[in-house]
Amino acid sequence: MTELAYSAAAERNKQAILTVLRTFLPPRGVALEIACGTGQHVAWFGANLPQWTWEPTDLKADLFPDIMVRIGEARLGNVLPPRLLNVLGEAWRIEREDPDLIYCANMLHIAPWSCCAGLMRGAARHLAAGGRLVTYGPCLEDDVSTSEGNLKFDAALRDENPDWGIRRREAVEQVAHAAGLQLVARHAMPANNLLLVWERAD
Numbered sequence: 001m002t003e004l005a006y007s008a009a010a011e012r013n014k015q016a017i018l019t020v021l022r023t024f025l026p027p028r029g030v031a032l033e034i035a036c037g038t039g040q041h042v043a044w045f046g047a048n049l050p051q052w053t054w055e056p057t058d059l060k061a062d063l064f065p066d067i068m069v070r071i072g073e074a075r076l077g078n079v080l081p082p083r084l085l086n087v088l089g090e091a092w093r094i095e096r097e098d099p100d101l102i103y104c105a106n107m108l109h110i111a112p113w114s115c116c117a118g119l120m121r122g123a124a125r126h127l128a129a130g131g132r133l134v135t136y137g138p139c140l141e142d143d144v145s146t147s148e149g150n151l152k153f154d155a156a157l158r159d160e161n162p163d164w165g166i167r168r169r170e171a172v173e174q175v176a177h178a179a180g181l182q183l184v185a186r187h188a189m190p191a192n193n194l195l196l197v198w199e200r201a202d
């Protein structure tokens, strides 16, 4: 096996995320992944939801060779080659139009706040009728006390880059509403993460 770019967190959380996705995804469809990172999530979901077609994308292409190897080694015919996609781009250039699922894990806190609006507007523009956006990652919430771990993580993120930081769910919801999306489900996940499901408000 080749030594590939690896995220211990992605390895830990991929099954818990898949378990939740299985509760509401239809048996088949097209999924667009935003901010795919190492590609561990898309490889896991591709292998375990074989009737779905997956298109991984990211702002940066440096891990794309590793993702190609990961997809090849797992013989995943349902995962497309990764593509460059910046959520801030006016037009998202994607291979498979009208995705039924747009999936974005762990980007909102490690990107400028403007990326939240970019993600929401792009999802509202591109989702198929009845499609869903799923966001996953740490989140602060007005009516839920913040764990010590998330407070420390938030401080460390802001130290590293003042534009980063754990976002407040209510603020993300406001941005989503402005883009025409509404929150339809909230799943508390291990290690103080949230999996949020969004749909077009109309």
Ligand SMILES: C[S@@+](CC[C@H](N)C(=O)[O-])C[C@H]1O[C@@H](n2cnc3c(N)ncnc32)[C@H](O)[C@@H]1O
Pocket (backbone or CB within 6 Å): 007, 009, 010, 034, 035, 036, 037, 038, 041, 058, 059, 060, 085, 086, 087, 088, 104, 105, 106, 107, 110, 111, 115
């Ligand atoms: C912490 S990694 C998350 C990777 C993977 N989703 C996971 O959960 O392991 C954050 C990713 O967000 C991507 N990213 C940051 N800004 C972005 C933008 N404007 N558009 C698309 N992706 C972006 C980075 O390139 C990086 O791969």
